[in-house]
Amino acid sequence: MGVGTVALIVAVLVAAYFVMVYNRLVTHRNRFKNAFSQIDVQLQRRYELIPNLVEVANKYVKHEKETLTAVMDARNQASKACKEASANPDKSGLVGALAQAEQTLGNAMGKFNMVMEAYPELKADESLRDLHDELTTTENRVGYSRQAYSDAVMRYNTEREQFPAVIVANTCSFLEADLFEAANEEIREPIKVAFS
């Protein structure tokens, strides 16, 4: 067997390995993208529910208009970030921006819930209660889909960072995927409560 034949066999083996790793990376990348689209589905449902909730609240709440406006603003912001991220989930920073917008929305919703406590007739409204229940269910699902997304991202990132897959990943531009986390550290800090 000549040197040429050996070289050919080695080259074929390397190429086969390259193809295998490449395919595995593609599978994992598609899995995490799919996991992201699950978050997207749940978030969209949530963004649909929030305006209805605000509309019902509008009938009862007279003096807390800015809370409602803040909720709607945060919702619009998050919805926009969601659209951008879902178009391109593996682009660096977009998922982080969405997570940040979600956090702002979460804070606004927290304030809204506090306002709700102060209006017993608002709390007693049946349609609001139904909406609120549905929102809670959707939020649970958002939580679970985020978890599934994080698992998929972890698997993908582990796969692409391992040697020698990292060579294939870097040559074929398999980018590192972002976890669903707020990039801005300030926002992640717990809300401070001051008693004055």
Add this chain to the structure above:
Amino acid sequence: MDFFGIQDSRRQQSLLLLVFFSAAMLAMAAVVHVLAVVIAYPSTGSMDFSEPTTGAKAFIALIWITCLIGCFFRFLDVRAGGVALARRFGAVEANSSGRYAKEEWLDDIVNEIAVASACAVPRIFILHREPSINAFVVGGFNGKEALVVSQGAIDKLSREELSAVVAHEFGHIAQGDIPINMRLLIALGGLNAIDEVGKLLMVKSEGRLLAQPGAVVGFVIRVIGSIGVFFGRIFRSAFSRKREFLADACAVQFTRMPEHVAAALSIVRDEHDDEGIHSVHAEELAHLCFQVGDINDWQKRVFATHPPIQKRIDAIDPHFSIKAKSRKRKESEKKPQLYSVGNGRAAMPMSGAEQVSGGQISDAAAMVLTDTASCLAVLHAVFVSDDSERRREFYKAIGFAYNKVFAAQVKEVRETLSHELHNNQLAIIENATQQLRSSIKFENRQRMLKSLEKLVAVEDEYTLMNYATLQLIRRKLDAEFPVLETVCSGESSVAQASHVKTFDRMGEEFALLLSLMIESSGNNDDTLDDQFAMALKCYTQDQLSRRTSNEPGIVKELETSFQTLYVQPRPIREAFVRHCLELAQSDGHIAKDERALLDLFAASLNCDALAA
């Protein structure tokens, strides 16, 4: 727990098992080949393994064709798909606008875990007649799985624990266990068929083993078949055990609540009465279930489809039992017996005001309950009717049975405590019986109860509420329960046998108890009918009419029903009492009558320990 690590190692182990299985099947093929040549040797005189004779070829073909036919029939059996299989096991599809809040829970949970596990949402079925905690997934090859959850799991587990059980089942789906299981079932079907054909050939030759060549062939086929089935079962069980650990690890991954997965398992472990699923298809289902009865025997352990529950708990959290104990202790320190009255028996959740007051009585009542005679008087006063005519008669009867002084005392107690006897009856009875327990001997208490019984019964008939109250007093006085004695005591084997009925035949008993329970809520007749029809559906398909508490002889019938239900397994009784509790709570609060009945049911069905 490092669930990703555990998942990887279990997956490798089960892959190894699959390789072993394939190797075993190849080995079996080789053995069949060799045996065929050896059997044909006397007639042909040839021992050539590479070129078997026609007879040997026929033998080999017989074995393989039998195996293939067996596989084919088993395939027809499982091909039907998850939904058909679930229905065959007697499960009913849950609808999202469920009858009970807990059915809606189940729907929510399944949707959540489907999101977490990135699996499609399976169709959800409930085994309404299954009081044990269990769940399984069935499916064919088309990927349409059906998730079946037992009523016991829905009733007994908290939301988080039910999520854990559902997540475990999703673990099986996500790991692709369903198709593998189906294939194994089909393979086992083939091996079984070989065994059956061997049996058939041997029976045909009626024991003259060496006289007929058919019998020898049958014997050899049987040996091959039995060995195949034996190893097949061992393999399937070993594989299934590995997959259980894998599914547990998946459950932790999907819920991220290891403590709840462990808690669900520990609840299952604590159900001593329970020996796995009670369905007729138990054997077929074993490898699919969330759990089967605990196994001690080594022989059984080899064939067990599930690892011992303790091992599963330890794999999730080795310190779970210690943590659970310390948590329980802390909880009991925090809540000093809010729900239990007095000696801790008959603990049922209380509604509204009662919950706050616990076993508290007013000062006026405390002033009355000072000595034995007044305690007795109070116990009699509880039964004084609001109707003036009956009241007079009752006082007269007391005077007749005891003496006029006592009758006057009862009257006085009734007048001073009339409000409290009405609204806080339970606490009053509790306090009075507590004193009597310590001051009167057992025999005297029995005697006192007998005379009280006579007084309360009008022509040997009680009203339902009086009966319930009387039984409560009886229990609080630690007296014997004559209704159940006939069932429990020695000479009762005949009596006991007469009460043993299968679940399907107890429709009437359940109908009676349910009607009384529902009636006590005090709704109007139409609502009651609806509620009754809906509740009865859980127990029987028969259309039985609703009974009312003022029918003559209802209490006697009730006693007979208790006797019948008393000999049923504990999970059935507990599930029934819980169902009643749910019915009572369905309108948001538990009325006085509802509470009295619940108490009666729980005590009469020996579910005293059934706390909130």
